[in-house]
Amino acid sequence: MSPWALVLILVAAVAHASWNLLSKQAAKADGVVFLWLVAVASAAIWNPLFVVFLLVTGTTMTWGTLGVIAISTTLHIGYFLLLQRGYSHGDLSTVYPVARGTGPMLASLVAVLFLGEHPGPAGIAGIALVGVGVFMMSSGGAKADPKGLMFGLAVGVFIAGYTVWDAQVVSAFAVAPLMLSYLGETGRALALSPLVLVGPRRALILPIWREHRGHVLGAAVLIPLSYLLVLFAFTMAPVSVVAPMREVSVLIAVVLGGRLLAEGDLRRRMLAAVVILGGVVTIALS
Template sequence: MPTSVFIAVMVAAALHAGWNALLKIGLDRFLTASLIQIAAGLIALLALPFVAFPVAAAWPWIALSALLHIGYNVFLARAYQHGDLGQVYPITRGSSPLLVAGLSLLWLGDTLSTGQFVGLLILVGGIWLMALRGGRQAAPLNLPLLGSALLTAAFIAGYTLSDAAGARLNQDALSYSAWLFAVNGVVMAGVIALRRGPRVFLQLGAHWRGGLGGGALSLLAYSIVIWAMTQAPVALVSALRESSVVFALLIGYVLLKEPMPPIRLIACGVIVVGVVLMKLG
């Protein structure tokens, strides 16, 4: 993986952890997630006049990704109802890279060196170590948390592969990303209107500043990832992005006053080793 792509993905990881932290701050996490995606869609709409219209072959993937993002937002918000950021985030983000790796090697024809694959396994192991042993001592891993988090991971893997295929077919990552977020924003607005009624938008209006901030972070972070997936194997990009758990840990500790058990620090060290091996491999 080129160094420029590696650095870009690490920046995207930090940005991604930032907007996920906002989900724990909102009182209604599903509405917070929806607000962020709608805000990202509004920002993307402003960019549409300056990007190309996606090719016909990319549109089925944009539509599929928008549908998968609905499931992602629903189950991510549900998972945060049962666990803290430092536990939920590692499970959701640590489970998808193996799914992405296996499917991308078979479906997209990507290849990994032995060193890169070993690094991926070590990184995922560090993430799971943080998830299983790093939560609150008084709040052990529970089935509602585990089920929601694993379903979230499945949706992550699904839309990651969908967007990799779509962006590569489009041959213009910026165009694909802008239209994807615009469509996704419209879809999420429709979903919450159906689930909560049109008056829900009055409730969201009071939080527009946080929504725009989270939307901008989400749009920038995933746009970088989409571009990176056109430059490097999807499995590498997907796994490196999940090093965002380290940034999420720091956000949870500093801003959300979540615990920092020694095991989480050890897990961070394991993740860093995996990242280094993936870069050098």
């Protein structure tokens, strides 16, 4: 694996765990309104960079490009809505590990079965270690969280879907990662607008903005940043390697959940984190 790909994935993991913490902290707010505010803020914040990108590269948008991005946007909308609802019902330390474990394992399986990728024995062992470690995060312990588990599994399906699809968008369809990320954010804002601006949710916009402004702005910066880095990594390494390696973010999320959210059972979760770290190192060396 390219050292640059490894660096991109690790930085993306920190950003990813951080915005999930912000989303969890805002979980009591209406999820649709919160996600709409994040998407709108993100589109505004990242707009100058996107305009510069278009001017410098001369990239044009075709109907084919918009079509493949629309599919990605649809998958991401399902992912974000389920994730935010999951955080309103379960712990960060349950929903996040289960989702992040299910998604890459399914993505790697799809990559092997349908995309012709063939990880070696070390890569397979690393993927297995990541999966075992992630599910150790949510098994046992004093607090059972069946709702969090169910939402985590559902979110994992969407993660697998957009991981495999977006990898093809930036490779086979040669769509620039920044274009995919920015137009995805803009598309999500447009798609959620009818649900927010028409009906009772409209009255929630200002109260949620006032209470969660920091969470909104933080997520608006970190969500595109974390995924942009992963999309660039997809251009340097195969899906079956990048997808499971992203799960180093689980290590960070466990610490954040244990220290900042007081979700407890930190010893068991740290043991699972060691297993995940072993899998990440194995994949990196494969």
